[in-house]
Amino acid sequence: QKEVEQNSGPLSVPEGAIASLNCTYSDRGSQSFFWYRQYSGKSPELIMSIYSNGDKEDGRFTAQLNKASQYVSLLIRDSQPSDSATYLCAVEPDTGFQKLVFGTGTRLLVSP
Amino acid sequence: DAGITQSPRYKITETGRQVTLMCHQTWSHSYMFWYRQDLGHGLRLIYYSAAADITDKGEVPDGYVVSRSKTENFPLTLESATRSQTSVYFCASSERNGGISYEQYFGPGTRLTVT
Numbered sequence: 707q708k709e710v711e712q713n714s715g716p717l718s719v720p721e722g723a724i725a726s727l728n729c730t731y732s733d734r735g736s737q738s739f740f741w742y743r744q745y746s747g748k749s750p751e752l753i754m755s756i757y758s759n760g761d762k763e764d765g766r767f768t769a770q771l772n773k774a775s776q777y778v779s780l781l782i783r784d785s786q787p788s789d790s791a792t793y794l795c796a797v798e799p800d801t802g803f804q805k806l807v808f809g810t811g812t813r814l815l816v817s818p
Numbered sequence: 819d820a821g822i823t824q825s826p827r828y829k830i831t832e833t834g835r836q837v838t839l840m841c842h843q844t845w846s847h848s849y850m851f852w853y854r855q856d857l858g859h860g861l862r863l864i865y866y867s868a869a870a871d872i873t874d875k876g877e878v879p880d881g882y883v884v885s886r887s888k889t890e891n892f893p894l895t896l897e898s899a900t901r902s903q904t905s906v907y908f909c910a911s912s913e914r915n916g917g918i919s920y921e922q923y924f925g926p927g928t929r930l931t932v933t
Contacts, residue, residue, distance in 0.1 A: 749926050749927050750861070750908070752923065794860070
């Protein structure tokens, strides 16, 4: 069973701070990694995709991938109250052919 | 409008009834997916389709049937609904080019309650 683990939180940060969200996965051969944001009662919304080791930046968001350690993280700089949501990590296993495995999500709370 | 839509958005049905959830996408994506989301389990894949007339089981397929006669549509049928199928159902679509999987985009979801 392929697994993706996330701390359920809540992770509480003050407005303007950096929020760091982490995810570990069990399938060493995984190739594709995604971060989704989900507001309460809404559908998951794609934030970032990352495929290679290292950092990938998009605006206030940075995804970090370390395949050797089997973890992927998401940094949110200058956190805003509107960033308060559940963040889902998704991993495509080596033989998954787009059959993503999702973590249960980390709830982020950004206080004004 | 372009994108991915689901209908109905809310559905209440009784145990034993047949229910069909609809999903429609306008991107001409090859891949389509059905997930259910439950507290404590996160998103779990029910079925997916790589193209018209090609479908395969995901992690939790029991009690569900899918079809895909047209690229843009991917209905999910609960043949005989059970209370354990009370959940929020999301449809998603994506594309794949060679060995790279592109991002999956989700529909707005259908909240299904089985009484």
